[in-house]
Amino acid sequence: MKTFAIFAAVALACASSTAAQLQSTSVSGKSVYQPSELYSNAVVAGNWAFLAGVGAPATTSSIEDAVVGVLGELGSTLQGVGGSFSDVISGRVFLANISDYDGMNTAWTQRFSSNPPARTVVEAANPGDSLVEIELTAYLPNGASSSAPAPAPSS
Numbered sequence: 001m002k003t004f005a006i007f008a009a010v011a012l013a014c015a016s017s018t019a020a021q022l023q024s025t026s027v028s029g030k031s032v033y034q035p036s037e038l039y040s041n042a043v044v045a046g047n048w049a050f051l052a053g054v055g056a057p058a059t060t061s062s063i064e065d066a067v068v069g070v071l072g073e074l075g076s077t078l079q080g081v082g083g084s085f086s087d088v089i090s091g092r093v094f095l096a097n098i099s100d101y102d103g104m105n106t107a108w109t110q111r112f113s114s115n116p117p118a119r120t121v122v123e124a125a126n127p128g129d130s131l132v133e134i135e136l137t138a139y140l141p142n143g144a145s146s147s148a149p150a151p152a153p154s155s
């Protein structure tokens with residue numbers, strides 16, 4: 001217990017000293033995916049970009065369309081930090097219904113056709129009745145591009 005407390009204190013100290021160096025990036029995307037004021041769409045720490053989970057509108061009827069839309073939004077965020085899908089090293093997929101696994105894979109493999117990222121898939125209740133929520137982590141070899149052009153909003 002005492003050892004854990006010390007580790008926790010050290011971890012907290014490290015976390016707070018690192019926090020000042022983190023670059024929080026908010027990238028606007030399609031209007032259906034409102035950026036939240038509660039969290040950042042992406043946080044860049046050194047060469048790492050952590051993208052917040054993105055869900056699909058509840059009106060999206062098929063899992064394929066939902067995944068395509070969500071990955072499109074995540075692609076805009078990646079572009080906003082100077083990255084692309086080829087920089088993605090891991091992904092986490094939260095399906096509202098695990099029966100959508102095959103459908104999700106159909107859309108997923110279109111985007112990640114070769115050298116796919118590491119991935120976790122679980123069934124979970126998602127906010128907003130989204131069929132799926134996806135979160136990505138990317139490694140940017142040249143670091144974040146703060147001068148990357150903002151993605152054009154699509155309507």
Ligand SMILES: *[C@@H]1O[C@H](CO)[C@@H](O)[C@H](O)[C@H]1NC(C)=O
Pocket residue numbers: 097098099100
């Ligand atoms: C999940 O999908 C299957 C197959 O479409 C369906 O039978 C089942 O009712 C769904 N489960 C929920 C909780 O919606």
